[in-house]
Amino acid sequence: MKRTRLAVVGFGRLGRACAETILADADLELAGVVRRPEAASRPLARPFAAVPVAGHITELGPLDGALVCVPTEAVVGVARELLQHKVPIVECAAVDEAGLRRNQEALHAIALDRRVAAILGAGWAPGALTVFQNLFRLLIPKGETEITYRPGVSLHHSAAAREVEGVRDALCAELRGESGRLQRYVYVEMEPGADPTRVSEAIAADPLFLGEETRVFPVESVASLEQEGHGIVLSRRGTSGRGIHDSLLLEGRFDAHAFSARVMVDAARGLPGRRPGAHLYSVLV
Ligand SMILES: NC(=O)c1ccc[n+]([C@@H]2O[C@H](COP(=O)([O-])OP(=O)(O)OC[C@H]3O[C@@H](n4cnc5c(N)ncnc54)[C@H](OP(=O)(O)O)[C@@H]3O)[C@@H](O)[C@H]2O)c1
Missing domain, CATH: 3.40.50.720 (NAD(P)-binding Rossmann-like Domain)
Known part of the structure; x- marks a missing residue:
């Protein structure tokens, strides 16, 4: 060929x-x-x-x-x-x-x-992100889109997540959702053989994270994430007020x-x- x-x-x-x-x-x-x-x-x-x-x-x-x-x-x-x-x-x-x-x-x-x-x-951007945004708008025609670049990193929460059994390294980013509520995104590099579900539950149950929306994302290497430093959270929430509240979330860290x-x-x-x-x-x- x-x-x-x-x-x-x-x-x-x-x-x-x-x-x-x-x-x-x-x-x-x-x-x-x-x-x-x-x-x-x-x-x-x-x-x-x-x-x-x-x-x-x-x-x-x-x-x-x-x-x-x-x-x-x-x-x-x-x-x-x-x-x-x-x-x-x-x-x-x-x-x-x-x-x-x-x-x-x-x-x-x-x-x-x-x-x-x-x-x-x-x-x-423009490019793949534009495609994601268009798709989010197509799926949730009546709604609001929010993009957050480089979500802030909380050293305190990162340190707490690192203490959890099965976690080798962790990085905790925080941002405010549309409602004003704090959301935390925790990137964890696991010890070999660690169970991702157990680790996620243990982090969410830590007193520092209790009562806050916490999402845990397993990654290969926290150090390389920090080096790349480019992050994004794209979210779209439906505002139609009928039935279930549609919502879509794209979360990523990468080299643009x-x-x-x-x-x-x-x-x-x-x-x-x-x-x-x-x-x-x-x-x-
Ligand atoms: N869509 C996206 O998400 C996205 C992301 C990143 C970058 N970009 C775009 O990618 C392009 C390149 O960005 P980059 O970060 O790679 O830039 P860069 O690192 O500054 O590289 C640009 C290269 O272009 C050449 N160059 C410099 N001045 C020039 C001139 N006046 N006329 C013609 N060539 C010139 C040089 O290469 P030589 O020494 O080989 O001549 C230079 O190394 C930009 O248009 C940027 O907007 C888009």
């Missing part, structure tokens, strides 16, 4: 994450990385040492697509130039909805003219560049069959 041949344009945090994601997938081929002239002469460090580096996209031969990983304000210019050369693109510039629409307007005509596809807003790279690469897989024009990722999925 022919592998999908992709280029990465801009080798910062997102570019590296995209290169890693492509190299890890046997169905994909990393044709090379396009860098600014001042950076293009330097070879890449391991594990990218064998990846070709180019000063211009045309040096990399035929491509199925390019992942645009340059700073937000440079994305439209770089994308336009790639489309001009008939290279389909995926981008995920961190802009709001109005900015995304403006980018679509700026790129649609050139994509149509060159008969190639552009997929815009295919990262974490790694998530964005996975979404971009997945979107790029579909580029070869995509009709010409600039499409919004959240509308395609």
Whole structure:
């Protein structure tokens, strides 16, 4: 089977994450990385040492697509130039909805003219988070959505959770729900063989947590969670006032560049069959 041949344009945090994601997938081929002239002469460090580096996209031969990983304000210019050369693109510039629409307007005509596809807003936010939000709204049409970034960490509660039998390390984040009530999210790294249900019950029964809404999430490593430091709680609660009170909750801690790279690469897989024009990722999925 022919592998999908992709280029990465801009080798910062997102570019590296995209290169890693492509190299890890046997169905994909990393044709090379396009860098600014001042950076293009330097070879890449391991594990990218064998990846070709180019000063211009045309040096990399035929491509199925390019992942645009340059700073937000440079994305439209770089994308336009790639489309001009008939290279389909995926981008995920961190802009709001109005900015995304403006980018679509700026790129649609050139994509149509060159008969190639552009997929815009295919990262974490915009991207996967937008898809989650749309789905939450679809399932609970009458309701309120709340997003909390980086929930605060309580050292006191983290220390208490660490004392629970079966817990190797713990991190307790706290936030206020819509009703003003405090909610606690406890991330626990368990000792080998520990029972997650028992640990959850023991934490919830601790006097420090009693009377508060406490949710326990087992994780592989608390240390790496703290390092990544990116957290989100997305919740939607129904306000229709009839029947059961619908509610949805998405809770996560992750590396936004790694998530964005996975979404971009997945979107790029579909580029070869995509009709010409600039499409919004959240509308395609
Ligand atoms: N949707 C999301 O959730 C999400 C999350 C993270 C990032 N992003 C987006 O991802 C993009 C890249 O972010 P990043 O954090 O990876 O940035 P970064 O670490 O600063 O990397 C950007 C790279 O672009 C190249 N570059 C720098 N200035 C440039 C210019 N004026 N014109 C063209 N290329 C230039 C450089 O690579 P070389 O040295 O190789 O030339 C630089 O390392 C941004 O558009 C950001 O908004 C989106």
